[in-house]
Amino acid sequence: MVLGVDLDGVCADYEGAFRASVGRQRDLDVTTLPPQTRMDAYSEWGFTFEEFEEAHRRAVLEDRMFRHMEPLPGVSEALWELSDRGVWIRIITHRLIFNWAHETSAADTAAWLDANRIPYRDLCFIGDKPNVGADLYIDDSPGNIVSLREAGRAAIVFDQPYNRHLPGPRATSWAEVLAYVVDELDARDRQVELPLDDVDPLAPRSTGAPRRPESDA
Ligand SMILES: [Mg+2]
Numbered sequence: 001m002v003l004g005v006d007l008d009g010v011c012a013d014y015e016g017a018f019r020a021s022v023g024r025q026r027d028l029d030v031t032t033l034p035p036q037t038r039m040d041a042y043s044e045w046g047f048t049f050e051e052f053e054e055a056h057r058r059a060v061l062e063d064r065m066f067r068h069m070e071p072l073p074g075v076s077e078a079l080w081e082l083s084d085r086g087v088w089i090r091i092i093t094h095r096l097i098f099n100w101a102h103e104t105s106a107a108d109t110a111a112w113l114d115a116n117r118i119p120y121r122d123l124c125f126i127g128d129k130p131n132v133g134a135d136l137y138i139d140d141s142p143g144n145i146v147s148l149r150e151a152g153r154a155a156i157v158f159d160q161p162y163n164r165h166l167p168g169p170r171a172t173s174w175a176e177v178l179a180y181v182v183d184e185l186d187a188r189d190r191q192v193e194l195p196l197d198d199v200d201p202l203a204p205r206s207t208g209a210p211r212r213p214e215s216d217a
Contacts, residue, residue: 001185003082004134006144007093007109010072010158011118017069018042021059039142039162053098060101060108067108067115074174076117082181083119090134091120094127136184138177142166156180 008014015036022045023030033045041052059065083089091113095105106125113120124132129144130151137148137155142163148155157163159172171177 001086001136001181001188002088002090002134003181004090004092004129004132004137004139005079005120006129006137006139006141006158007091007095009140009160010138011075011091011116012112013070013072014065017063017065018056018059021063021065022055024063025055025058035161037161039160057098057101061104064104064108066095066105067111069112071116071118072174074178076119078174078178079119080117081178085182085185087181087185088122089118089120090122090124090132091118092124092126092129092132092134092137094125094129096125097127136181138171 005011019030019033022028022033036042036044038044041047041049042055047055079089093109095109096102109125110123113123126132129137129139130148130153135154137144137153138158139145139148139155140158140160140163142165145155145157145163145166156177157166157168157170158177159170169180171180
């Protein structure tokens with residue numbers, strides 16, 4: 001089983017790191033920046049899209065947010081357990097969103113994954129997540145969840161205030177992600193391969209040409 005794992009808001013506390021950086025950038029008391037309940041360019045913090053992009057860029061380049069953000073509780077342990085059970089961990093993240101910061105974004109992401117002991121076999125930087133194959137995805141973004149499901153993909157919602165309107169499956173912790181994926185693995189193990197039909201493939205066909213030319217002997 002390939003598990004497609006998002007980083008920001010699923011493995012890593014993007015919002016906490018971004019909040020700290022915005023507090024530094026604007027000399028603000030961070031407690032005045034509420035949890036985001038609508039996933040957009042942080043309009044609830046008063047940002048326009050352009051202001052968000054600039055604050056995000058400075059958080060990545062000046063505060064090295066992707067290197068220093070906190071992991072969400074239990075993520076390493078849960079992913080190790082799944083990896084030990086044979087799950088192929090494919091990290092799928094949309095972090096290269098502006099030019100001239102790709103080296104920092106990619107290098108800090110890889111450093112963060114190592115420092116936080118996240119097991120993985122592939123690391124994909126892509127926005128178009130349904131086009132990265134996985135048997136099951138875990139994501140927090142309403143837009144990603146909807147587009148994955150519209151593409152016929154199975155996706156677990158990682159619970160955040162801005163995605164509560166989405167139907168499940170939903171996990172509120174990494175312990176719940178682990179339990180859900182283990183259940184999926186067990187269900188696969190219980191599946192019995194059904195015969196396609198009851199026709200002996202070696203038996204002569206009742207109609208049509210002979211399976212091989214008759215011998216002249
Ligand atoms: Mg995310």
